[in-house]
Amino acid sequence: MNRHLAQEIAFAVLTLMAMMVVIPVFWVIWIIVAKGSSAISWTFLTQMPHDGMTAGGILPAILGTFLLTAGTALVAIPIGIGGTIYLAEYARDTWLTRCIRLAIVNLAGIPSIVYGLFGLGLFVLFMKMGTSIMAGALTLGIMTLPVVISTAEEALRAVPTEFRTVNASLGGTRWQGIRMIVLPQALPGIITGVILGLLRAAGETAPILFTVAAFFLPVLPRSPFDQTMALPYHLYVISTQVPGMPEEIQYGTALVLLGIVLSMNVFASVIRSYYRRKRQW
Amino acid sequence: MEKIVVNHLNFYYGDHIALADTSMSIAEHRVTALIGPSGCGKSTFLRCLNRMNDTIRNTRAEGEILLDGVNIYAPGSDVVTLRQRVGMVFQRPNPFPQSIFNNVSFGPRMLGLAKGSALDDMVEQSLRGAALWDKVKDKLHQDALHLSLGQQQRLCIARAIAVKPEVILMDEPCSALDPIATGHVEELIESLQEHYTIVIVTHSMHQAARVSNFTGFFWLGKLVEFDATEKIFSRPGQKQTEDYITGRAG
Numbered sequence: 001m002n003r004h005l006a007q008e009i010a011f012a013v014l015t016l017m018a019m020m021v022v023i024p025v026f027w028v029i030w031i032i033v034a035k036g037s038s039a040i041s042w043t044f045l046t047q048m049p050h051d052g053m054t055a056g057g058i059l060p061a062i063l064g065t066f067l068l069t070a071g072t073a074l075v076a077i078p079i080g081i082g083g084t085i086y087l088a089e090y091a092r093d094t095w096l097t098r099c100i101r102l103a104i105v106n107l108a109g110i111p112s113i114v115y116g117l118f119g120l121g122l123f124v125l126f127m128k129m130g131t132s133i134m135a136g137a138l139t140l141g142i143m144t145l146p147v148v149i150s151t152a153e154e155a156l157r158a159v160p161t162e163f164r165t166v167n168a169s170l171g172g173t174r175w176q177g178i179r180m181i182v183l184p185q186a187l188p189g190i191i192t193g194v195i196l197g198l199l200r201a202a203g204e205t206a207p208i209l210f211t212v213a214a215f216f217l218p219v220l221p222r223s224p225f226d227q228t229m230a231l232p233y234h235l236y237v238i239s240t241q242v243p244g245m246p247e248e249i250q251y252g253t254a255l256v257l258l259g260i261v262l263s264m265n266v267f268a269s270v271i272r273s274y275y276r277r278k279r280q281w
Numbered sequence: 282m283e284k285i286v287v288n289h290l291n292f293y294y295g296d297h298i299a300l301a302d303t304s305m306s307i308a309e310h311r312v313t314a315l316i317g318p319s320g321c322g323k324s325t326f327l328r329c330l331n332r333m334n335d336t337i338r339n340t341r342a343e344g345e346i347l348l349d350g351v352n353i354y355a356p357g358s359d360v361v362t363l364r365q366r367v368g369m370v371f372q373r374p375n376p377f378p379q380s381i382f383n384n385v386s387f388g389p390r391m392l393g394l395a396k397g398s399a400l401d402d403m404v405e406q407s408l409r410g411a412a413l414w415d416k417v418k419d420k421l422h423q424d425a426l427h428l429s430l431g432q433q434q435r436l437c438i439a440r441a442i443a444v445k446p447e448v449i450l451m452d453e454p455c456s457a458l459d460p461i462a463t464g465h466v467e468e469l470i471e472s473l474q475e476h477y478t479i480v481i482v483t484h485s486m487h488q489a490a491r492v493s494n495f496t497g498f499f500w501l502g503k504l505v506e507f508d509a510t511e512k513i514f515s516r517p518g519q520k521q522t523e524d525y526i527t528g529r530a531g
Contacts, residue, residue, distance in 0.1 A: 162375045166437075169333065170388040170444050171365025180391055181377060 032254050039252025053216060053238060054245055058253055060220055064228035065202055065260065067221065068136055068212065072201045075141025077194055080148030084190075087149070088156040089178055108146035113206040115143045120210040134224040136212025143207055144197040151193025155186040188275035195268035203261050205232040215241070231257040284309040284448060284478040285330060290344035292325055292334065299325045303344075303504045305497055307448075312470060312479045314493035314510065316486055317525070321499040323482045327450050330480060331367035332360050348448075365392065368446035372453045374433035376425035376440070381408075381417050384425045384436055388444035403443060410476075411439035412469050431462025435469060442477070449473065451481040455488065467492050486526050490514050498522045 047057030083100075091097040119139030129135040159182050167177035183190075205213075213233035221228040235253050238245045285307040292300040300322045307313050315323040328334045329342060332353060345352045353363050365388075376384050385404045389395050395403045404421070408414040413435045417428070425436055434454060441449055451470070455463040470479060470492045483489050489496050490510060497507040498521070506513065506522045517523045 162371075162373075163377060165333070165336070166371070166375055166377070166440075167391075168336065169331065169364055169369035169371075170391065170441070171361055171363075172388075172391050173361050176391050180387065185378070 029258070032251055032258055035247060036251030036253075036255035039246075039248040040255060044252060045256070048218070049216070053242055054249065058231070058234060058249075058256065060217055060229040061231045061234035061253070062256060062260075063220060064133075064213075064230040065232070065257070067133055067228060068140060068208065068230055069198050069202045071133055071137025071224070072140040072144055073194070073198055075138055076144040076148050076197060076201075079141070080145050080194070080197075081152055081190060083145075084149050084152040084156065085178060085183075088153045089174065089182065104146050104149050107142070108150070110143075111206075112143060112204055113209075115139055115207040116209050116211060118142075119207060124211055130225060131210070131212055131214075131227050132225040133212055133221060133228055136208045136228075136230075137224075139207045139211045140201040140204065143204070144201045147197035147200060148193050151196065152186070152190045155189025155193065156182060158189065159185045188271055192268045192272045195264055195271075199261050199264045199268070202264070203232055203257065205236055208233055231260070282309040283307065284349065285480075286347040286350075287326075287329075288345045288347070290326070290329060290342065290346065292322075292329060292343075293341045294337070295339050299502055300329070301502050305504060305507055307478060307480060308495060309478050310474055310476075311494040312474050312481060312492050313495045313497065314489035315480065315482045315497045315499060316484075316489050317499035317505075319484075322502040323497075323499040324452055326499065326504075327452055327480060327482050330448070330450055331364050331369055333364075333369065335360060365444050366446055367448040367450060368441040368444065370434070370438055370441055370449060370451045370454045373457050374430055374437055376428075376433050376436050378424065378426055380422045381425045381428070381436060382421040385439050385443050387440060392444060394444070407439040407443040408436075410442050410473070411435045412465065412472070413439055429462070431458050431465055434458060434462070434466060438466075438469065438473075442473075446477065448478045448480065451479065453482050453484060456484060463488075486514075498525060500525070 044057045045062065046059055048059055050056040087097065087100065091100075116139065119135055119142075123129045123135035123138050124131055127135075129138075163181045163185065164174075164177050167181055168174075172180070201207075208230055212227060212230070214227040214229050215237055217227060217229055231253065235250070235257060238253060239250050283306045285305075287303060287305045287307075290300055290303045291298060303322075303326060315327060317323050325334065329346060330353075334340050334342065342354055345354055347353075348363070348366065352358065377387065379387075382404055385407050386400055389400060389403050405414060405418075408417060413432060416432060417436075425433065428436060434457070438449075438454075455466050458466065467488065470481065473479060474494075481489075481493065493510045495507065496510040496513040498505045498513065498517075498519075500521055506517060506519045508518065512518075513522060514526060517526065
């Protein structure tokens with residue numbers, strides 16, 4: 001066969017495969033927007049549900065998702081970034097650090113439903129937090145750690161060793177170097193990792209199933225030890241557990257969740273590309 | 282007057298001995314050049330003077346290095362303070378990807394030497410000291426990476442002198458620069474010795490002859506000869522030195 005023709009065919013097949021990645025994304029977005037956008041209104045976003053959730057808004061679920069994501073951030077950011085700085089900047093290669101790394105890899109591989117059961121066992125029952133925002137945020141926080149740690153470590157390692165050497169040569173301690181030059185340079189990468197991690201947490205259902213999520217609550221949560229509704233679980237509930245649920249509310253809820261997650265994703269990409277363009281080493 | 286006295290220094294990378302029984306006296310407010318072929322130990326020697334080698338794992342130093350009479354390798358000696366007193370300029374210009382001002386003020390800010398207008402003065406002084414002030418005074422807040430390589434290297438010198446060191450170590454500071462930029466840096470070295478003791482590693486024998494008062498010739502991990510530059514280049518005491526500087530070896 002003519003090798004130019006072979007090349008044309010190869011390109012055509014490869015292009016088709018690349019397109020197949022794109023098609024489902026737009027398809028999903030298209031269906032959800034088409035079926036759900038009619039449900040979106042100010043009332044839908046700011047009112048409590050009523051009439052067995054078949055009418056009114058989804059405010060408690062939206063608020064719950066924001067509260068849980070904020071709680072996840074409070075858990076995952078300090079532990080994740082602190083631990084990463086230790087691993088990337090201080091730790092030598094000992095059996096202890098190898099154990100820590102192994103633990104991180106394994107944390108990343110644990111199915112989310114197992115996190116849910118773990119959170120139920122440890123936080124809800126053993127530590128007596130009850131099904132609460134606290135327990136849910138801790139569970140989601142631990143689940144988010146590996147994402148934060150691996151991206152943050154990559155960002156720290158991308159900062160040239162030279163900068164640390166220069167810092168030392170000017171009489172700086174290692175910690176001063178981390179604070180004044182390494183962290184500021186790595187920050188965009190770290191922020192991206194944090195956002196991607198939180199984004200995943202925001203959309204998870206299984207970890208919050210037993211630890212925090214409520215089927216329906218007539219009032220908004222008032223303390224970290226209250227239960228809350230959350231978008232992913234609410235979506236599951238209204239799609240499978242409530243007979244006679246109007247389709248547009250189901251798709252409207254999905255659209256809100258998708259909107260929150262996608263806008264965070266876009267925000268992360270913008271930060272990343274902005275700093276990548278500014279970076280010159 | 283001797284600023285640094287090195288006595289019987291041995292340095293090891295693992296089992297490999299990189300410097301053997303090296304002794305040298307480095308005069309205050311003079312320029313001392315270290316020459317020799319690649320891998321002869323001259324850079325290793327330089328990096329012992331501010332213990333920069335400590336950051337490489339599996340290395341070991343024996344012997345003593347006295348800075349103003351105090352052994353910097355003594356147990357409990359403060360490496361961080363040592364490196365403030367003995368600054369360093371590297372082979373490749375390596376400014377931080379930040380503004381010119383932030384580069385020069387980095388050390389003083391970190392060490393808490395100055396704030397506000399005192400910090401501004403310090404930055405100006407350091408840039409003047411590095412003969413760069415007139416070139417950059419109108420663009421202090423521009424990115425340092427927009428400067429030419431030669432200017433970047435002078436900026437690195439300004440950054441080093443901003444922490445008020447007593448000694449400046451230079452590790453082939455001109456190897457990445459063109460001849461004109463090299464000329465500027467050499468003039469700068471000339472003017473810096475009034476306030477600082479300078480030790481410079483160089484591949485260029487011409488540079489050693491031009492800028493230094495004393496020259497040490499290293500060969501295979503040993504200091505073969507150390508003397509006044511003038512003597513080394515006109516009447517070397519060792520055959521190896523003569524072969525190297527006349528281009529017959531190396």
